[in-house]
Amino acid sequence: MSILECKDLSKNYGHAPALDHVSFTVEPGHIVGLLGPNGSGKTTLIKLANGLLTPSEGSITICGMAPGKNTCAAVSYLPERTAIPTWMSAAQLLDFYGDFYADFRRDAAEEMLHHLNIQPKQRIKQMSKGTREKVQLIMVMSRAAKLYLLDEPIGGVDPATRDYILSTIIGNYNPEGAVVISTHLIADVEKVLDEVVFINQGRLVLRSSVDEIREEKGMSVDALFREVFKC
Amino acid sequence: MRWQFSNELPIYSQLIEQIKVGVVSGMFPPGERLPSVRDLATEAGVNPNTMQRAMTELERDGLVYSQRTAGRFVTEDKVMIENAKRDLAQHHIHAFLAAMFRLGFQRDEIASLLQQQTQEEGLSNVDSGM
Amino acid sequence: MLRKLLKHEFRATGRIMGPLYLVLLVTAVGANFSTRGLLEGDGWFLDMLGGLLVIAFTVAIMGVCLMSLVLMVQRFYRNLLGDEGYVMMTLPVSIHQQIWSKLIVSAVWFAATFLAVCLAGGIMVYDVDFMKQFLKGLGELIQHITGYYAINGAALAAELILLAFLSCCAMCLLFYAAMAAGHSFANRKSLLSVAFFFGFQFALQIISATVVNLLDKIGVFDLLPDWQLEGLAGMHIAIWIGIAAVVLYGAVFYFITAYCLKRHLNLE
Numbered sequence: 001m002s003i004l005e006c007k008d009l010s011k012n013y014g015h016a017p018a019l020d021h022v023s024f025t026v027e028p029g030h031i032v033g034l035l036g037p038n039g040s041g042k043t044t045l046i047k048l049a050n051g052l053l054t055p056s057e058g059s060i061t062i063c064g065m066a067p068g069k070n071t072c073a074a075v076s077y078l079p080e081r082t083a084i085p086t087w088m089s090a091a092q093l094l095d096f097y098g099d100f101y102a103d104f105r106r107d108a109a110e111e112m113l114h115h116l117n118i119q120p121k122q123r124i125k126q127m128s129k130g131t132r133e134k135v136q137l138i139m140v141m142s143r144a145a146k147l148y149l150l151d152e153p154i155g156g157v158d159p160a161t162r163d164y165i166l167s168t169i170i171g172n173y174n175p176e177g178a179v180v181i182s183t184h185l186i187a188d189v190e191k192v193l194d195e196v197v198f199i200n201q202g203r204l205v206l207r208s209s210v211d212e213i214r215e216e217k218g219m220s221v222d223a224l225f226r227e228v229f230k231c
Numbered sequence: 232m233r234w235q236f237s238n239e240l241p242i243y244s245q246l247i248e249q250i251k252v253g254v255v256s257g258m259f260p261p262g263e264r265l266p267s268v269r270d271l272a273t274e275a276g277v278n279p280n281t282m283q284r285a286m287t288e289l290e291r292d293g294l295v296y297s298q299r300t301a302g303r304f305v306t307e308d309k310v311m312i313e314n315a316k317r318d319l320a321q322h323h324i325h326a327f328l329a330a331m332f333r334l335g336f337q338r339d340e341i342a343s344l345l346q347q348q349t350q351e352e353g354l355s356n357v358d359s360g361m
Numbered sequence: 362m363l364r365k366l367l368k369h370e371f372r373a374t375g376r377i378m379g380p381l382y383l384v385l386l387v388t389a390v391g392a393n394f395s396t397r398g399l400l401e402g403d404g405w406f407l408d409m410l411g412g413l414l415v416i417a418f419t420v421a422i423m424g425v426c427l428m429s430l431v432l433m434v435q436r437f438y439r440n441l442l443g444d445e446g447y448v449m450m451t452l453p454v455s456i457h458q459q460i461w462s463k464l465i466v467s468a469v470w471f472a473a474t475f476l477a478v479c480l481a482g483g484i485m486v487y488d489v490d491f492m493k494q495f496l497k498g499l500g501e502l503i504q505h506i507t508g509y510y511a512i513n514g515a516a517l518a519a520e521l522i523l524l525a526f527l528s529c530c531a532m533c534l535l536f537y538a539a540m541a542a543g544h545s546f547a548n549r550k551s552l553l554s555v556a557f558f559f560g561f562q563f564a565l566q567i568i569s570a571t572v573v574n575l576l577d578k579i580g581v582f583d584l585l586p587d588w589q590l591e592g593l594a595g596m597h598i599a600i601w602i603g604i605a606a607v608v609l610y611g612a613v614f615y616f617i618t619a620y621c622l623k624r625h626l627n628l629e
Contacts, residue, residue, distance in 0.1 A: 073453035083447035171273040220238035
């Protein structure tokens with residue numbers, strides 16, 4: 001069964017369509033890049049998959065189920081902004097994730113926090129913005145989830161942090177699950193992707209594997225993106 | 232090991248070549264156990280599926296072999312490694328020649344240029360040795 | 362899962378309410394000292410100190426009451442509708458569990474605040490002569506009233522406390538519904554939340570006035586005098602009707618909240 005399936009998925013905000021009859025599937029074991037310029041509908045799609053929005057038309061399913069309580073147990077979501085409660089200490093945050101998610105690998109998370117020199121008693125509030133983002137990523141990637149939905153994980157970070165984020169993703173995702181990474185910074189992520197889905201103005205423009213693009217067109221996904229979305 | 236990727240070729244074929252270089256240069260010595268696919272992928276910053284594909288191709292060529300439980304190893308066949316080294320050398324020579332032809336050099340000119348370069352480098356080596 | 366939500370909700374709120382209760386009790390002890398001696402003592406310093414201690418106690422009472430209200434609003438708004446909403450609203454729990462966890466924790470803090478203030482009041486008046494006499498007089502008064510009107514005082518008090526408690530819960534739900542409705546819009550979420558709050562309250566008043574009016578017209582209240590003759594049983598009935606009304610409008614606000622969070626969540 002597909003991990004994620006969109007069928008004719010549409011979402012309107014008022015009269016403006018944010019997503020316009022999008023259909024595609026994501027299969028187990030794949031890392032998929034959801035690529036498009038700013039405002040193309042990437043975040044809307046990810047919010048729909050998380051049940052934070054409801055579709056206007058069409059359907060979106062995760063492992064065959066409509067988004068809800070059950071799919072949330074299978075989905076690990078990295079929102080665009082830092083959302084972990086700041087009053088908690090690192091240890092309390094670990095308790096929190098451990099309590100709510102049966103697939104949370106606490107020892108893996110502890111090791112990664114230790115690697116960043118974060119003490120269990122340290123409060124999220126006392127951490128720098130960059131560290132908070134890393135802590136949130138660690139929580140998300142420490143789950144053995146069926147689907148990881150990562151919304152702009154490398155937006156606005158320096159190259160060293162970008163490498164840290166990408167290697168944390170590759171080194172920790174559940175190989176039986178699937179990963180969806182939304183971004184407009186394609187050159188940075190294309191090496192870690194199996195497939196790409198281009199969306200623009202809410203419509204699906206292209207769907208292909210990364211090696212296919214390089215083999216058939218003789219260009220990188222980044223170069224193809226620039227060509228497709230030329231202003 | 233430093234991993235670098237160009238934009239034109241598929242990632243997996245670039246991985247194959249770089250692992251070959253690793254084996255030929257002794258970075259991965261004959262008979263040695265290779266890191267797991269996920270570790271290698273994390274190190275290279277590439278998708279583990281792509282790394283797996285590269286490994287499968289290398290296995291098909293015989294440069295690495297896998298033992299069901301113990302993992303994946305570099306071949307102990309020195310001749311095969313030597314052949315791989317020659318293949319890589321051929322590849323570089325072809326690329327070099329193609330570039331020189333584009334610049335308008337003839338085969339004999341290239342040969343003499345190479346010889347000249349070798350002599351100069353030899354001299355400078357002696358210089359720095361003294 | 363509701364248990365786990367409650368656990369973390371108590372963790373988040375307890376770290377604020379706990380110390381506040383402690384401050385309240387400490388100032389109560391201070392105020393007790395002050396009323397027992399300092400105020401009557403001579404010397405401007407002791408007088409001033411006594412005055413300050415009483416003021417501190419009053420401020421602490423107001424602070425605790427205000428904080429339990431503010432916390433109720435803020436936990437819902439920040440935790441579910443702000444940035445933290447991205448984490449909270451994607452937990453494997455239902456919307457109903459989310460609302461109940463917030464409501465239960467707020468209700469518990471309201472009750473705890475009530476008890477803490479009573480306790481603090483008790484500490485403050487402990488062994489103070491004129492308060493002792495005042496309370497004694499009050500007790501006698503209640504006894505007389507109970508004897509005279511043949512009202513079951515304890516039952517009436519319990520009913521009144523229940524009504525007050527349920528009104529608090531319904532008020533929480535009114536706040537929740539207003540915030541959930543206000544935040545289902547893309548812009549001016551806070552302003553709209555305030556507008557919805559007053560809108561809902563206004564609607565509530567209009568509807569209850571209309572209902573009372575209608576009941577009056579069809580002659581329901583004509584039945585009341587008979588009840589009143591029967592030893593003020595009407596008092597009990599009035600309270601129970603009040604309780605039913607509060608539960609009813611609380612339920613309406615609950616469903617508005619659940620509907621907005623489920624179908625029209627619109628996190629920034």
